[in-house]
Amino acid sequence: MSLNSSDIEKIAQLAKLNINQDKQADYLKNLGNILQLVDKMQTVDTDKIAPMAHPLDGMQRLRTDEVTEKNQRKVFQEIAPATEAGLYLVPKVIE
Amino acid sequence: MEWESVIGLEIHTQLATKSKIFSGASIAFGAEPNTQACNIDLGMPGVLPVLNQQAVKMAIKFGLAVDAEITPRSIFARKNYFYPDLPKGYQISQFELPVVGKGIIEIEMTDGEKKLINITRAHLEEDAGKSLHEDFDGMTGIDLNRAGTPLLEIVSEPDMRSAKEAVAYMKKIHQIVKYIGISDGNMQEGSFRCDANVSVRPKGQEALGTRAELKNLNSFKFIEKAINLEIERQIDIIESGGKIVQETRLYDADKHETRSMRSKEEANDYRYFPDPDLLPLVIETEDIEDIKQQMPELPNAKKLRFMEQFSLKEYDAYLLTSSIELADYYEKVKTQVNDAKLIANWLIGELSGALNKNNLDVKQSPISADQLSELLKRIEDKTISGKIAKKVFESIWNGEGNADEIIEKQGLKQITDTGALEKMVDEIIANNSKQVEQYKNGQTKLLGYFVGQAMKASKGKGNPQELNKIIKAKLDSL
Numbered sequence: 202m203s204l205n206s207s208d209i210e211k212i213a214q215l216a217k218l219n220i221n222q223d224k225q226a227d228y229l230k231n232l233g234n235i236l237q238l239v240d241k242m243q244t245v246d247t248d249k250i251a252p253m254a255h256p257l258d259g260m261q262r263l264r265t266d267e268v269t270e271k272n273q274r275k276v277f278q279e280i281a282p283a284t285e286a287g288l289y290l291v292p293k294v295i296e
Numbered sequence: 297m298e299w300e301s302v303i304g305l306e307i308h309t310q311l312a313t314k315s316k317i318f319s320g321a322s323i324a325f326g327a328e329p330n331t332q333a334c335n336i337d338l339g340m341p342g343v344l345p346v347l348n349q350q351a352v353k354m355a356i357k358f359g360l361a362v363d364a365e366i367t368p369r370s371i372f373a374r375k376n377y378f379y380p381d382l383p384k385g386y387q388i389s390q391f392e393l394p395v396v397g398k399g400i401i402e403i404e405m406t407d408g409e410k411k412l413i414n415i416t417r418a419h420l421e422e423d424a425g426k427s428l429h430e431d432f433d434g435m436t437g438i439d440l441n442r443a444g445t446p447l448l449e450i451v452s453e454p455d456m457r458s459a460k461e462a463v464a465y466m467k468k469i470h471q472i473v474k475y476i477g478i479s480d481g482n483m484q485e486g487s488f489r490c491d492a493n494v495s496v497r498p499k500g501q502e503a504l505g506t507r508a509e510l511k512n513l514n515s516f517k518f519i520e521k522a523i524n525l526e527i528e529r530q531i532d533i534i535e536s537g538g539k540i541v542q543e544t545r546l547y548d549a550d551k552h553e554t555r556s557m558r559s560k561e562e563a564n565d566y567r568y569f570p571d572p573d574l575l576p577l578v579i580e581t582e583d584i585e586d587i588k589q590q591m592p593e594l595p596n597a598k599k600l601r602f603m604e605q606f607s608l609k610e611y612d613a614y615l616l617t618s619s620i621e622l623a624d625y626y627e628k629v630k631t632q633v634n635d636a637k638l639i640a641n642w643l644i645g646e647l648s649g650a651l652n653k654n655n656l657d658v659k660q661s662p663i664s665a666d667q668l669s670e671l672l673k674r675i676e677d678k679t680i681s682g683k684i685a686k687k688v689f690e691s692i693w694n695g696e697g698n699a700d701e702i703i704e705k706q707g708l709k710q711i712t713d714t715g716a717l718e719k720m721v722d723e724i725i726a727n728n729s730k731q732v733e734q735y736k737n738g739q740t741k742l743l744g745y746f747v748g749q750a751m752k753a754s755k756g757k758g759n760p761q762e763l764n765k766i767i768k769a770k771l772d773s774l
Binding site for chain 2: 266294
């Protein structure tokens with residue numbers, strides 16, 4: 202799989218990153234190298250290997266269904282840039 | 297050309313746990329904004345989600361109710377997108393290995409026609425918060441109380457062929473989640489919501505047409521209207537030479553229209569990957585067996601039992617078991633009243649009619665099962681006729697007291713004194729000589745007329761069977 206510059210722009214847009222136009226060629230090369238490594242790994246025969254979802258060989262511990270958290274809105278909202286009537290305020294979102 | 301519509305549904309049902317899926321914050325509805333959003337729900341650095349055991353149990357219960365495979369080792373994944381009501385920048389969901397695999401349910405249309413619908417999967421995920429777009433000096437307000445609320449997303453195969461089938465399917469799932477007690481199913485509060493994938497194709501064609509996804513369908517009425525509207529829109533476009541664009545459309549109930557939200561080109565690429573914060577969810581066969589033992593009676597089994605135990609017709613049993621609340625109400629009355637069919641008629645007729653008219657559900661009924669039992673007992677012991685009972689029902693509904701009090705106060709006891717009834721009949725025969733003559737000339741259907749007159753004269757308190765007997769005897773002996 203090879204990348205072109207419009208892929209770079211799309212990835213950046215999805216990740217909400219501003220990218221430096223001068224560095225586009227570098228990004229293209231570096232990401233391309235990573236993908237080449239992935240391509241190489243794809244050639245390994247993994248038919249007899251179970252897919253791994255987590256590096257730890259464990260299973261999810263479960264929590265009893267109890268309300269254990271108290272209202273700490275005041276603490277959390279002290280570090281928020283803007284709040285009103287208990288709400289966090291963010292720049293207007295238009296659907 | 298004849299067109300066929302193809303519909304698949306994604307239903308989000310909020311699980312009735314006490315706390316969130318990955319944190320110990322409460323999920324109670326209606327709290328002050330952000331008072332139930334803890335550091336995990338806010339996506340603070342360094343926090344770890346821990347899965348709620350009850351949410352897993354509920355998912356398994358659903359899987360068992362729809363004969364689905366329960367995945368022995370399922371995986372949580374991050375679904376990445378940016379929106380202010382999703383503080384982490386990703387939603388924890390399940391992608392490749394959902395907890396519930398393929399299942400199947402039978403739906404029943406209002407005309408009794410039955411159909412099997414395949415369920416593709418059901419997975420656990422967290423809900424997002426709410427954005428409030430009212431004006432906060434040009435800003436948007438965010439309430440994260442709902443963020444992290446456990447959801448079970450139930451995905452169907454595109455097996456439905458009309459809006460009516462989609463509604464029947466949605467109602468069936470709603471019925472099941474309420475029967476097994478995993479959700480309150482409250483649609484006004486958003487505990488049960490639905491997205492519909494709709495496409496059309498020429499009848500007989502196998503390949504699917506391009507689909508549009510309808511969002512924001514939060515009532516049974518809306519979903520039918522919205523799907524029909526979308527089917528018409530797509531057929532219009534194709535017939536006038538256009539092409540359907542794959543997109544997400546929002547249904548606006550006030551304007552009765554759907555409008556485009558975003559098209560596939562700008563659609564999100566969610567870049568799912570396994571969530572490193574969560575280990576695989578392992579479900580042992582023993583856990584499934586335990587839950588199987590605790591499974592309540594499901595709608596179909598209840599319907600069959602009602603038919604068998606109470607000798608009810610299938611349609612009556614179907615209606616009575618349509619909601620768990622109505623079925624429970626029926627069984628409560630049945631412990632006090634003998635006539636199973638009489639109870640069925642009253643629950644399906646008077647009670648359901650009055651509830652529908654007032655937009656109430658069974659739980660909100662102003663007449664309790666005990667109150668209705670008292671009324672029906674008075675019909676059984678012939679204290680009042682069915683007709684008078686309807687009047688008494690209204691009075692109980694309006695809070696005027698219990699059946700016995702109302703019958704006493706309003707003097708509604710049926711007249712069983714044969715002497716009094718005979719006197720009344722004599723008067724009617726004397727005052728209707730023309731009809732008497734016609735009756736004697738062979739128009740025996742007029743018997744009903746005389747009974748009607750007698751019921752009127754007795755203000756409904758005469759026993760109709762008794763009157764029938766007396767009138768017939770008197771007319772025949774003339």
